Amino acid sequence: MKITKLFDPADGFAPLTDPWAITDATLAKRGSQWWMYMAGKVAGRSSIDLFSASLPEGAPLSASGWKVTANSQDATKIALLGKQELSAPWDLKGGRHCPAYVRGWDPERGEWVERIYYAGGAENVWGPYTIGYLEWDGTEWSDQPSPAFTANEGLEHGSVYEPNLIYDQGKWKLWYVAGSNQEKYLVQGYAESADGRSNWSQHRVVFPAEERVFDFCVTKQADEFEAVFSRVWLGEGPPPPNTGLWWCKASTASPDISQWSKPAQILTAEDRGWFTGPWKPSLHYSETDPNVLLVFFDGIYGQYKFTLGCLELQRPV
Numbered sequence: 311m312k313i314t315k316l317f318d319p320a321d322g323f324a325p326l327t328d329p330w331a332i333t334d335a336t337l338a339k340r341g342s343q344w345w346m347y348m349a350g351k352v353a354g355r356s357s358i359d360l361f362s363a364s365l366p367e368g369a370p371l372s373a374s375g376w377k378v379t380a381n382s383q384d385a386t387k388i389a390l391l392g393k394q395e396l397s398a399p400w401d402l403k404g405g406r407h408c409p410a411y412v413r414g415w416d417p418e419r420g421e422w423v424e425r426i427y428y429a430g431g432a433e434n435v436w437g438p439y440t441i442g443y444l445e446w447d448g449t450e451w452s453d454q455p456s457p458a459f460t461a462n463e464g465l466e467h468g469s470v471y472e473p474n475l476i477y478d479q480g481k482w483k484l485w486y487v488a489g490s491n492q493e494k495y496l497v498q499g500y501a502e503s504a505d506g507r508s509n510w511s512q513h514r515v516v517f518p519a520e521e522r523v524f525d526f527c528v529t530k531q532a533d534e535f536e537a538v539f540s541r542v543w544l545g546e547g548p549p550p551p552n553t554g555l556w557w558c559k560a561s562t563a564s565p566d567i568s569q570w571s572k573p574a575q576i577l578t579a580e581d582r583g584w585f586t587g588p589w590k591p592s593l594h595y596s597e598t599d600p601n602v603l604l605v606f607f608d609g610i611y612g613q614y615k616f617t618l619g620c621l622e623l624q625r626p627v
Contacts, residue, residue, distance in 0.1 A: 313577075314373035316606075317618040318584050326378060327386045328353040332361065333616040335606040336426070337592045338411040343367045346376060346606070347409045347426050348618065352388060357405030358435055360391040360428065360444075370597040371604060373620035392444040397430065397453035400440055404431015407439065407471060408590060410527075414477030417505055425506065427484075429471030430457060437490055438469035443506075458507040461488060465497055466513065472590070474527045475506070478563045482506030485516060485526040485565075494544040498523040500565035516565050522553075527591050528563055535563045537570065538605050540589035543579065553579035555588050555607060557626045574626050576605070585609020585617045601625045 317323065317332040334349035344365040349358055363376040381387040394402050407429040416423045424446040429439040440457035461470045466488035474485045481502040489495040498517035501510040517523035526539040536559045543549035555577040560570040579587040588607040596602040602622055609617040 311624075312373075312622040313582070314620045314622070315584055315617065316373070316376060316620060319615050319617075320584075323378065323388075325386055326380060326388050329361075329378075329388050331616040332363075332378065333608045333618045334408050334590050335592050335608075335618055336409050336411045337371075337594050337606065338424075339371075340424070344369065344371050345411075347391065347411055349405075349407050349409055349428070350616070352390070356435075357403060357431070358407050360406045360409055360426070361388055362391050371594055373604060373606075373622060391426070392451040392453050394453055396455040397442065399455075400432050400442065400457050401428075401430030401453075402432075404434045404437065404439070406430055407435075408473065410473045410475055412475040412477055412482070412506075414475075414482050414506055415480070426451060427458070427473040427475055429473065436492060437471065438467075439471040441470055441473045441484075441486060454507075459484065459486070459501070459510060463488075463499075463513050465515070466499065467493065467495060470499070472525050474525060476528050476530065476563060477506075478530070480504065483528075483563055483565075484510075485528065487524055488513075489519065491544055495519050496522055496524060496542070496544075498526055498539075514565055516567055524589050525591060527593060529593055530563070531559075531595065533561075535560050536593070538576070538591040538593045539573075540591060540607075542587060542589055549579040549587055551578070553587055555591055555605065555621070557603075559626075576623060576626065577607070577621055581611075582609075584611055585619060586611060588619075588621075595625070596622075 323329045330351040332350040346363045363378045379389040425443040427443040441459040442457035444451035472487035524542045528537045543553045556573040558570040558573040590608040605621040
């Protein structure tokens, strides 16, 4: 097992001068280039924003070598991902959180589309949230005038966030968190839709609140599916042993956790200085060694110092 630190406020973000935090990674291979889309805080802005980073064209996926995209007009400033001209009513004041890249089919337009789903806060960075997306229009990531998914069940406590999606069997399949950290109430939910923006299936519970599951990130590997999810601790005192990242696999991308293998813990909440209590995983196998799994994750230390790291480990069994 190897753990690499990518971003830490204590190290700075040179040559960029305005980021305060870069975290919440989601991976995307677009053409022959790897991209990472992240969220974070920028000096002079009260809300949370989305950014991007990339590896050199043609380079294999790696924990190192990422270059954060700079503003085209000023190489010392970070480039914000997507405008907020249409989405401002539902995501401007509270910002954009926890991005999740997915490519899927839009039946209305009859074409494949690329989207970055995220949680938007209409009024406050702490929520409540709805879930929407940016969509690639061939030139830029375009914002949308309304969210695509909102809370509609009492058990969701009026807020949905931490989206993770795949497109599978003609459906946009969404795993998400409902509730809030402030209430110390988190439910892991699931819904699916033919177009990823409307007519969602009934919202169902994947993990109840007592499981404290904060993310469930699924990827397809050959003829099966693998997922890495996080268990978090919002209480006082040291976190229990089951806090951290967990891996499981299944033959289908099912919302029924009984259809998945027995989860195996791959990273604990041990304090490693620059992070503890990892969450927000994004996973892919190495292109140079198919037996090595790379899991990018969030960490935290001190008074809300958010970090981003990568765990490399041998293929779980």
